[in-house]
Amino acid sequence: MTAQPLLEVQDLTVEFTTRRGIVKAVQHVNISVARGETLAIVGESGSGKSVTSYAVMRILDRAGRIAEGSVMFSGIDVKAATEGQMRDLRGREVSMIFQNPRAALNPIRKVGDQIEDVLRTHVQQAMVSDHGEKAIEALEQVKIARPRERYHAYPFELSGGMCQRVVIALALACNPQLLIADEPTTGLDVTTQKAVMDLIVELTKRKAMSTILITHDLGLAAAYCDRVVVMEKGRVVETAKAADIFANPQHPYTKKLMRATPRLGVSLRDLLPEEEGAASAEPAPAVAAIAEGQQPLLLIEKLVKEYPRQGATATLGKLFGRKPPVEPDVFRAVDGISFSIGHGESVGLVGESGCGKSTTSMMVMRLLDQTSGLIQFDGEDIGGIQPAAFARLPQRSRIQMVFQDPTDSLNPRFTAARAIVDPIMQLGDIRGRDALRARCEELATMVGLPHNLLDRFPHQLSGGQKARVGIARAIALHPKLVVLDEPTAALDVSVQAVVLNLLQDLKARLGMSYLFVSHDLNVVRLLCDRVIVMRTGRIVEEGSSEQVLSDPQDSYTKELLTAIPHPPLQIH
Amino acid sequence: MSTVAPAVEPGPARTSGLVAILEQTRYVLGENKVTGFSFALLIVILLAAIFGPYTVPYDPLASDTAAALKAPSAAHWFGTDQLGRDIFSRVVVATRLDTFIAVASVVLVFLMGGLAGIAAGYFGGWTDRIVGRIADTIMAFPLFVLAMGIVAALGNTVQNIILATAIVNFPLYARVARAEANVRRNAGFVQAARLSGNGEFRILLVHILPNIMPIMIVQMSLTMGYAILNAAGLSFIGLGVRPPTAEWGIMVAEGAGFMVSGEWWIALFPGLALMIAVFCFNLLGDGLRDIVDPQRRT
Incomplete structure (x- = not known):
């Protein structure tokens, strides 16, 4: 060299x-x-x-x-x-690939044209006369199926992975x-x-x-x-x-x-820095002791959510009525799933984007109406209640949620304290300024948020602090079930480790159940007793975390597991 | 709870909301001299509107035929009109009426258009369609002609000028508010507010409206100039405030006939006042946009 x-x-x-x-x-x-x-x-x-x-x-x-x-x-x-x-x-x-492939492509130009732009600017290889052969070749290189058709596609017609391939083709076009x-x-x-x-x-x-x-x-x-x-x-x-x-x-x-970094063969405590990890006792193992015959906290049966298809194909198909529509008129985002969550249990709902896991959690949260199916919470059928009416019912305070993006989920005009007490002011029984403040500080202590940060606005807080505010708000009403929608996806790994531990401690302390929605099997394994793997609206595998991760039965679960890159870590 | 120590995470220095806003204002004014100038102009206009009537040298309505049509001099800074009234006094006194009409119409249009727009953007569906079609209908007319029609039909009063100006500006407010509310209707914090048991109207007023206020304030400042022009324009063509009230539009109309015979000051000074006021509010709108725009807070 x-x-x-x-x-x-x-x-x-x-x-x-x-x-x-x-x-x-x-x-x-x-x-x-x-x-x-x-x-x-x-x-x-x-x-x-x-x-x-x-x-x-x-x-x-x-x-x-x-x-x-x-x-x-x-x-x-x-x-x-x-x-x-x-x-x-x-x-x-030198060329560069950016994080968001969709933002890196011009949304109103065909991908083939965009590749030719680069070629023209730098090497004058692609002349009008070659009919896009060079660009098609570039698309072939990045293993895009049917490159001749994709040449004419617009970025929004391609999936995220496809877009990233196009961006790679752009970056590598000039060698x-x-x-x-x-x-x-x-x-x-x-x-x-x-x-x-x-x-x-x-x-x-x-x-x-x-x-x-x-x-x-x-x-x-x-x-x-x-x-x-x-x-x-x-x-x-x-x-x-x-x-x-x-x-x-x-x-x-x-x-x-x-x-x-979450990895195989470690517990939640191992993620924390040595001195903190050693100082903290192992939490009591989650007592998912569901006595025989006792009703589960949440029972989902044959839950279905359908969306009407509004594509041009459907409309044209109806207009001309010659060809029978290739696809059915409705799209099933969630296709008849059934599962249950016991008292004090945490269940992970895992799948890739578009598998219906978020739709499921929204229906459980009663933010979205289901098409059919049963949602039973604590023995009561809450599936029949309209989402709009549910907001003022006492059950509302029993199910709460921690959102994926801590920044987006906090009102930019509310201080941290105001955000935390908002559910208490609406549904709680604590009245009076001082009592509210006291409860707010108690919650802040629970989630490890310093009290002097309570009067700050979200943009004055770090990502981890915002996540803590979101958690404090979710537990403010003593919920029985908390839905965690990728609560750590937007956080750095070291902050993620702290937040996951916090969630685990709170669960043990307050006796809550978690429905943890995530795409990351490694993270889910750490926090959950049971894992449900979803794909295209259906449950493909269900079982205890250890069993699903060490001995997956379904081929899709196996594929998911092998795709996770593992550092060869040995930390003693 | 000792298991999880509060991690030391970096945060910006603690500043309370008001201090931060004042600091931001000072920064923008310092960075942008034009905005600072427009703020100074605004203060002058407001002073004239509040204290003008008590401090002017002459009664704006008192005529003195002996001193009619005098050119600007030490006694009459802006000269006198055909009835011998002091133009300086009339221009200053008119500030109150003109700014009142502008402010009142802008507040009214904010209440009508802003709230309708937020509701349209948040609820969508039929609310959206109805508000949208009302806005489209208003936009289908030449705006000044529409304002003329409203005043002519309802009568020549200050209230009706305010109403007409507000209606004419309705689509601008409704559309901006609709767009802003629409992008926020499914934001995480709105979902969180639903989970906290907030009703839909409460979410609209307590959670969404405050987030839209900055852009609405900019909009209000920008339309303020138009409102002043609109009011003066109506008076100019005889559909607004009636003589002998001191009002810039009427004064320009009265002076227009004397321009050809060489008495330029009668129309010029109220015209200048009008121009400066509109200019001030437009510059102010640009400045306010910088203040409320978080992109500038680097």
Whole structure:
């Protein structure tokens, strides 16, 4: 191998000018990428991993600038290059894949045209005369089925995984030397993630390209990269070979990150940093002691939710009436599922996007009306009550929910305290300012939210703090059942570890039942006694967590499990 | 509970809501000189509206035929009109009436259009269709002609000018409010409010309305200028306030005939006042948009 690395970042410092003075987002970072190497930059939000890659491409926004250090890309000084040189470099020599594939594609242009745009700008290969052959070839490379038809598709006609493939095709169209992938699979299902990552690795290997993979997921970094750079708060804290870093992490932050990553063979407590994990006693095992004959807390039978299809095909089919409609007029989002949750039990509802798990939870929450089926809660049939009427009934306070996005689920104009007491003011029996405040502080203590944060607005709180506010609000009315809709999906792994432990403790303490809706089997296993795996509106497998994860029966469950990238972790 | 220690998570320095707003205002005014200027103008206009009638040198209605049609001088800064009334006094005194009409009509249209729009966006369905069609119907007319028609039909009073101006602006408010409420109707915090036992109307007023207020305030400032113009325009063509009341639109109308004979000051000064007021509210709207826009809070 030549001594000259493809990309050499030395002592890089990036500053952002803000109202509160200059913020150094990245400080004294050294990174080098050899030809043909795959490097992972791992870190939690705010660690500066994305800013580093933007500096390499020199696409920092106006407030940001490279203050110190140098970026050399195969002999070119990126810092001193003119904008024209950079434009040549971007796309042809260095290209980038962004997190949200749909946002990266122009929604009103056909994907084939978009690929040709890139080709025309950089290599003048694709002339009008070749009838899109080059673009079709590019689509073929990323294994898109029927590329000739997809050439004419608009981004909204393709699934998330398909869109990401198109973005990869765009990025690789000009055979760049370096590919920067910024969280390329966040937001995709695990099976899609595996397919996309396998594709990226295969293509870059074949073309002998270098890759920088920016991710928060240690498992992903371990599975696909040669070397790993760990960043924390704008600094590189550790650089090592992928195999070494997992076997023998040096920096305390790396160790903490690894501990916090959910994986096989560990309990919830193991995720916490050592000193905290040791200090806290193992929680009492969830007492899912459902006495024989005792009624389950929640009983779902043959639950169905149908949506009318409103596609052009259906309408046209009706108008012309010649061809019988290919698809039925209704779409079954949830197709006759039955399950139960016992008192004090936590049940995981797992599946990929579109499997109907969220629809199911919305119907249980009575935010959505079911088409048919029985929902029995604590012996009462609540399925017959209209969602609008349910809001004022006493049962409302018995079923509560923790939402997926802590930011979206808090009213931006309410303080944390106001958000927490909102259910009490509507449905609770505590009246009076002081009593409410006292209850609010009690709840804040329970969820580990410092009292001085109670008067802040959501935008003044961190993600973990917002999640705690959401949990405090959900438990404010002593609910019997709490639906957790991916409560940690938007959080960093270390915060996720803390929040999961908190949920476990609260459950043991308050005797609640959980319905945990998630796409992440690893996380579900930690918190749940039983797991239900859903696919296309049906339950494909159901059983105790250990059994489903260690000995899956259904082929789909097996596929889900193998798709999860596992870091080869051994933490003693 | 000792099992989970509250994690030390970074948070911004503690600032109360009011202080933050004042700081933001100061920042925007400092960054944007034009906005600062428009705020200063607004203060001048408000002072004139409140204290004008008590401080002007002449009675705005007192005629003095000996001093008719005098050019601006030390005694009469803006000159006098055909009846010898002091134009400076009349321009200043008219500020109160004109801003009152504008403010009242904007508040009225906010109550009608804003609330109807929020309801349309939140409930959808028939509410949405009815509000939408009302807005479409109003938009089908040339707006000033519609305002003329309303005043002509209902009668020449200040209340009817306010009403006409409000109705003409209805579609603007209804559409903005509808769009804003529509994107929030299924937001997480609205779902959470439902789980907390809030009824639909309570969600609308307590949870959604406050989130839409910033954009509505910007809208109000931007339409304020139009409201002033509309009121003055109605008076100009004789459908609004009646002479001899001091009002910018009437004064411009009265002075227009004298322009050809060289007495330019009669129409010019009330026209300038009108222009400055409209200008001020439009600039203010742009500035307010910066203040309420969280994107600017970097």
